[in-house]
Structure formats: C-alpha cells, structure tokens
Amino acid sequence: MAIALWNSACPKNCFGPPPTAERNREPNGPIMETFPDSRRLPLQIQVLACNPLAALYLVNVLSAQSKLGDLLASPPASDFNFVREGSSARLFILDTHLLPAELSKVIRNLSVYCPGSRFVAVLSERSYEDEDILRMLYLGLDGLVKVSEDLEQELASAVNTVLDGAVWAPRRLLAEYVRQTNWLRSDQFLARFSLTPRESQVLQFALRRLSNKEIGEVLRISERTVKFHISNIFDKLQVNDRQSLPAALGAAAAGSPSANSVLAPSALAVG
Secondary structure (H helix, E strand, O other): OOOOOOOOOOOOOOOOOOOOOOOOOOOEOOOOOOOOOOOOOOOEEEEEOOOHHHHHHHHHHHHOOHHHHOOEOOOOEOOOOOOOOOOOOEEEEEEOOOOOOOHHHHHHHHHHHOOOOEEEEEEOOOOOOHHHHHHHHHHOOOEEEEOOOOHHHHHHHHHHHHHOOOOEOEHHHHHHHHHHHHHHHOHHHHHHHOOOHHHHHHHHHHHOOOOHHHHHHHHOOOHHHHHHHHHHHHHHHOOOOHHHHHHHHHHHHHOOHHHOOOOOHHHHOOO
16 A cells, blocks of 8 residues: 555554545445444454554544443454454454455454454545445445544444444445345345355355355355355356456346446456
8 A cells, every 4th residue: 555554653643644635525324224222233342453553543542432442352453363263253443554464364364263243444545436445345344434634533433333233434335335235135136147045145255255165164054065056156147267256247237227237347346
C-alpha cells in the first residue's frame, strides 16, 4: 500500500494528520434494523495489528467506550499464534495496512479456527473503487472503517453495529451487496442453474476463496463431499475452474432483472 497509514512520530493519533481535502463522505451504517443490547452478539474484541503503535491506538480508542472496553481481549495480537482450532468466536479489528498475511488469508484462517467470528477492517485514507469495497464484503468483512478525522467515532460505531448483528459500510454499496447476495440465494438463481441449497452454500464459500478442506470444516462435511459439490457446480455453470466462476455469475446476473445488473464480474472477483 503506497500511502503510509501510521505515523510513529505522533503519540496520540498513530494514523497521522487528518485529510486536508474537503470532506465528501458517503453515509455509513446498517441498512437493516439492529437490536442494541437485547440481541447483542456475545463476542470478545480482538485487535490484530502488526504495528505496536497502531495496536495501542486502536485499543485506546475502544477502551474509551466503557461497553467496548470491557469486551477487549488483552493483549492485542500481531500474528496467528494465539489462535487454536476450536477457539471461541471473536470480533476482530484488523489493521489492513500491515497484516501477517493477505487480508483474504487472514479472514479465511480466522474463520476456520474461530467459527462465527466477525471482522472490522481499518482501511487507509486512499480512494477505493466500488468494486474494492464489494470485494472486501465478499471476503467476509462485517465492517469497513476508513482513516479520517472521524476515525475514533466511526470505529466505535462500526464495532457497536457489528455486535448488534448488522454490517457497517457505505449504505449505497451495502444495499448493492445485499441485492447481490440475495440473488445468489434466491429461488430464481437456484432454479436457473439447478443448484441445490448445499451447492449454493459451497459456491458462496468458493467465491471467498476457501479451500475444499476449509469449506468442509465450516460446513462440517468431508472434503470429498465438498469436491463432489464443486464438480456439480462447475458442470451446472459450465466452467472448468474456480477462476471462471465470477465471470460466469456476472454474465448471468447481467441478464437477470432481479439482480438489477449489479453483480458484475469485477464485483465478484475475490482474489
């Protein structure tokens, strides 16, 4: 990433000075109803950041909120060494500027070792295309917070929203994402390609680049059964490999009124 996210010379705000350009930000937040406290997810909050100053800053921001501070795991983590298979689900705060692996691999590994976990990513202040944001949502992120002068407030809002069972992202793109995923699960989509509900589940995990073994672990089925479903999906969508899936689905969505033509190949590309 070309833009430096952290500024080690600044003891208070490790994200560096706020942007000086005129602010023209999209509204963020859930597009679904949330249920504060009454249906709150019982997740411990785990900061994952390789930069110790970044980790400290994120912990301080969350500690300033009494309800969130009580949920913080201590100490923050910089790698996967603290994770063991079968670990309890957590809400992970990910510093995307410096991670122990690619974002997709981080989410994939933590999802396998800590099933049911949620993920909020702190993004740099650079511009992101719509496809970038959609890709990150498809990777399994539940919240995206961009570095800005409102970072502290937005991070707290994002974490509270995710704990309330919703997703924190630009509302316009979140609405698109919901339409896309709803179409992938719709009776029309399943009937069009004669997919079974289980094949639809496997397809969604395949789009997130989980391996056959990892899909099996998540769905609690054997790797051999996953391979069987993948083979059926390839036959029904008329593709030869996983890399061809996004283009095939994008072409199908472009001709589907119910998908509102939002499921473009670039939006589905998750690698």
